[in-house]
Amino acid sequence: MPYKDKKKQQEFQKEWIRERRRKFFEGKKCDICGSTKNLRLHHKDPNKKVDHRIWSWAPERFTREIKKCVARCEKCHQKQHGEERSND
Numbered sequence: 001m002p003y004k005d006k007k008k009q010q011e012f013q014k015e016w017i018r019e020r021r022r023k024f025f026e027g028k029k030c031d032i033c034g035s036t037k038n039l040r041l042h043h044k045d046p047n048k049k050v051d052h053r054i055w056s057w058a059p060e061r062f063t064r065e066i067k068k069c070v071a072r073c074e075k076c077h078q079k080q081h082g083e084e085r086s087n088d
Contacts, residue, residue: 017055024066030073038074041066 003009025039043049045068054065072080 013056020055025071028071030076031070032076032080033073035073035075039071040074040077041069042072042077042080043069 003012028039029036030039031042041052041054043052048068050065054062057065
């Protein structure tokens with residue numbers, strides 16, 4: 001049943017996504033440096049990426065997309081994308 005108050009619905013959704021992200025990254029580390037802080041998803045092959053906003057997807061679709069990803073700390077993730085841009 002949807003919320004009558006749109007603001008409450010948005011707050012619920014944001015919290016639900018935050019919790020899903022927290023649980024997903026729990027116990028994971030950056031595949032480059034081993035850091036456990038500020039983890040992000042990194043698509044191993046950008047050509048196979050459907051989208052980057054996957055946290056609210058249904059479990060089956062979410063799982064399919066997550067299999068294409070690795071955990072990266074923010075620093076390594078940014079470095080990787082910086083190198084990809086400079087190679088274009």
